[in-house]
Amino acid sequence: MNTEIYIISGFLGAGKTTLIQKLLKEAFIKDKVVLIENDFGEISVDAAILKSSGIQVKEINSGCICCSLSGDFVKALKELLKRFQPDKIIIEPSGVGKLSDIMKACLDPSIEPLAKVKLRLTVADVKRCKMYLDNFGEFFEDQIQNADTILLSRTENFPDKVKDAYELVKSLNDHALILSKPWDQITSDEILYPDMMHSTYGKHKVLSHEHRYHHELHEHKEDCHCGHHGSHDHEEGCHCSHHDHENKCGHNHSAKDIFDTITIQTTRTFNMEDLKTVILNMEQKAHGTILRVKGIVQGTNGYINLQYLPGDIQITRSAVHGDMICIIGRNLNQQELIGLFNGK
Ligand SMILES: Nc1nc2c(ncn2[C@@H]2O[C@H](COP(=O)(O)OP(=O)(O)OP(=O)(O)O)[C@@H](O)[C@H]2O)c(=O)[nH]1
Numbered sequence: 125m126n127t128e129i130y131i132i133s134g135f136l137g138a139g140k141t142t143l144i145q146k147l148l149k150e151a152f153i154k155d156k157v158v159l160i161e162n163d164f165g166e167i168s169v170d171a172a173i174l175k176s177s178g179i180q181v182k183e184i185n186s187g188c189i190c191c192s193l194s195g196d197f198v199k200a201l202k203e204l205l206k207r208f209q210p211d212k213i214i215i216e217p218s219g220v221g222k223l224s225d226i227m228k229a230c231l232d233p234s235i236e237p238l239a240k241v242k243l244r245l246t247v248a249d250v251k252r253c254k255m256y257l258d259n260f261g262e263f264f265e266d267q268i269q270n271a272d273t274i275l276l277s278r279t280e281n282f283p284d285k286v287k288d289a290y291e292l293v294k295s296l297n298d299h300a301l302i303l304s305k306p307w308d309q310i311t312s313d314e315i316l317y318p319d320m321m322h323s324t325y326g327k328h329k330v331l332s333h334e335h336r337y338h339h340e341l342h343e344h345k346e347d348c349h350c351g352h353h354g355s356h357d358h359e360e361g362c363h364c365s366h367h368d369h370e371n372k373c374g375h376n377h378s379a380k381d382i383f384d385t386i387t388i389q390t391t392r393t394f395n396m397e398d399l400k401t402v403i404l405n406m407e408q409k410a411h412g413t414i415l416r417v418k419g420i421v422q423g424t425n426g427y428i429n430l431q432y433l434p435g436d437i438q439i440t441r442s443a444v445h446g447d448m449i450c451i452i453g454r455n456l457n458q459q460e461l462i463g464l465f466n467g468k
Contacts, residue, residue: 127205127239129213130316131226133267134247135256136219136416136452137433139277141170143247143307143315144214148179151312155211158204162218170216172420172444173429180208198232205238213239219416220263220379220452223270243316246271250289251282252433257292263379268296273303273318280306384412384456388419388449388465395424396439402464403430403437409464412455420446 130147134140148157158180161171171181204213217226223244230241246267249256256264268274274293279286286304293302301318303310394402399421407414417432420442429442430449449465 127210127213128242129215129230129239130243130245131215131217131223131230131241132245132247133217133221133223133226133271134219134277135249135252135260135264135267137252137418137431138219138247138249139275139307140216140219140247141173142277143245143275144174144216146307147214147312147316148174151316152212152214156208157212157214158208158210160201160204160213160215162216162221170418172446176444180210197229198235201229202234202238205235212242218379220260220383222263222266224266227270243273244271245273245275245315247275247277248289248293249277249433250285251278251435253289253292257296260382263382265296268293268300271297271300273301273315275310275315276302276304277307279304280308382454383415383452384454384458386451386456386458386461388451388462389447390421390449390465391447392465392467393422393424394428396428399423399428399430399439400437403432403439405464406432406461409457409460410451410453411457411460412453414451414453414456416452417449419449420444421449422447 132140132144132147144159159171159174161174161181175181201213204210215226215230217223223246227241227244229235230239248268253264274297276286276289276293290302290304293300303315303318305314403417406417414432415434417430419430421428421430423441425441427442427445429438429440429444431438431440451461
């Protein structure tokens with residue numbers, strides 16, 4: 125039997141890892157699952173967290189799957205399929221990865237006989253999606269436009285943002301199913317088998333997955349406006365958003381061109397208050413824009429899980445051990461940030 129591939133994409137901090145934890149617990153509990161993690165730092169914080177779920181995790185770090193590692197990714201995927209013969213593979217691309225690139229790899233002729241993409245899901249944060257679209261549209265749009273299910277996150281915290289977020293993602297992709305229920309009210313079945321379920325928000329034309337992939341793979345004629353061009357030849361006059369720029373790295377920009385990532389290993393023991401102070405100083409010292417920070421560090425009473433998004437800091441106890449912090453942003457001052465976390 126073919127392995128099923130589930131791609132869980134979404135911009136930085138949208139909730140991909142949280143969703144994967146939910147799926148593993150609720151829906152995939154009896155399955156043999158391998159998870160492919162492509163985190164943005166040198167060490168994957170998400171992989172460490174997800175390994176604690178007891179599943180096989182393959183980390184692909186330091187770069188986006190799509191660009192520098194594209195050949196390696198296909199190779200790694202093939203090896204995993206042959207070695208583990210899993211029922212399911214979950215791929216969590218980096219928050220600044222492009223879903224179209226992951227799809228391209230999964231449709232590689234060497235993968236197709238072994239595994240089929242069952243779901244392309246993008247998580248979109250209702251609070252930040254407009255900001256991400258305005259500032260990092262190339263990545264955000266690609267994730268939204270290539271999804272067949274879009275799951276809105278943080279809807280319970282920001283109910284007033286749900287309608288606008290819904291309209292925004294729908295304007296970018298009107299063939300996807302958009303799910304907007306708070307996650308504690310939505311079952312994994314509703315997420316994974318949406319063809320049988322209904323969304324809470326508006327009516328959707330729901331295509332079966334089979335139909336969607338067929339749609340993706342059909343031949344694109346000159347006047348085709350389907351928005352899902354994957355592998356046709358792009359002429360000069362073509363305005364679709366999926367050009368294969370074969371002369372360069374495979375697409376317009378890779379995450380490395382746009383984002384700075386800093387990985388800090390620290391032996392420092394933090395108390396909660398220290399860490400809060402560091403975070404408060406961080407935005408000032410960074411000089412540029414910090415988009416996401418996450419890490420696991422030693423605390424005075426056990427390990428601490430740090431999750432930061434602009435305007436949102438979460439510091440909780442961690443069952444998983446670690447000594448690493450990853451920061452992603454733009455125009456960051458690396459030395460200042462390393463010094464800050466190391467107490468210098
Ligand atoms: N309240 C609320 N919090 C959420 C939701 N989704 C994610 N979070 C929180 O947001 C933070 C980031 O979530 P992750 O699941 O790590 O996000 P991610 O997309 O894997 O992040 P990156 O891999 O760094 O891009 C965590 O602290 C989560 O608990 C949601 O729907 N509601």
